[in-house]
């Protein structure tokens with residue numbers, strides 16, 4: 001099988017600034033207090049993803065999952081190591097990312113699709129289908145700046161799934177969608193898998209990882225903690241498999257689409 005993503009000894013360092021103004025910094029420095037600190041959000045992470053694999057990226061808040069996705073997408077560069085990807089990448093990492101708040105949803109479809117490398121003709125061809133999937137009614141022609149976070153996610157996801165990509169990245173932004181929409185997204189993610197495309201899916205939800213993924217990678221404070229079978233990975237993160245209440249799946253079923 002061909003390698004889709006090669007992550008080799010990757011690290012990413014961020015700076016924590018303890019003070020916001022020059023004055024605060026000067027006072028802190030004069031008192032001998034620390035003004036800033038550096039920390040590793042990703043620390044020597046290595047693994048390989050084969051084409052067609054569906055990786056569930058799990059781990060506690062702040063463990064580095066979104067940072068890793070951003071590096072894979074190429075919107076950030078690693079400070080150490082290398083990331084190689086094969087093929088076109090699409091996906092939804094942050095709701096509303098790349099949207100212009102003063103443009104309408106319809107106008108933003110063209111803008112966002114262009115960022116993903118879609119031509120105007122391709123976008124026009126897919127426009128009705130994108131609008132149909134987003135299903136936000138007349139508000140498709142109002143300013144995106146007034147959209148709710150769920151509407152942002154709907155539009156962003158609708159555009160991303162219409163890009164003919166080889167690698168699909170999905171952060172837990174789907175969590176802001178309502179239950180019918182989450183179900184629709186999970187069905188689409190299943191289609192992506194059936195087509196043999198590579199999936200990189202960040203989630204805290206056991207149900208959706210079980211349904212969507214065939215391998216789990218767990219990050220722990222920026223380091224690779226686990227890489228292997230889905231059930232073993234879920235056990236490793238020690239998420240209670242009966243997590244439906246916390247996840248808002250009030251009927252308690254584990255139909256997975258609802259359990260994102």
Ligand SMILES: Nc1ncnc2c1ncn2[C@@H]1O[C@H](COP(=O)(O)OP(=O)(O)OP(=O)(O)O)[C@@H](O)[C@H]1O
Pocket residue numbers: 014015016041059060061062063064065066067068
């Ligand atoms: N641009 C940035 N500048 C400084 N620190 C950052 C930046 N981006 C992320 N971080 C920090 O890096 C760490 C990892 O963040 P990241 O968003 O990758 O975690 P995560 O595993 O996706 O968390 P969550 O489950 O909460 O979404 C956190 O401590 C976060 O505050």
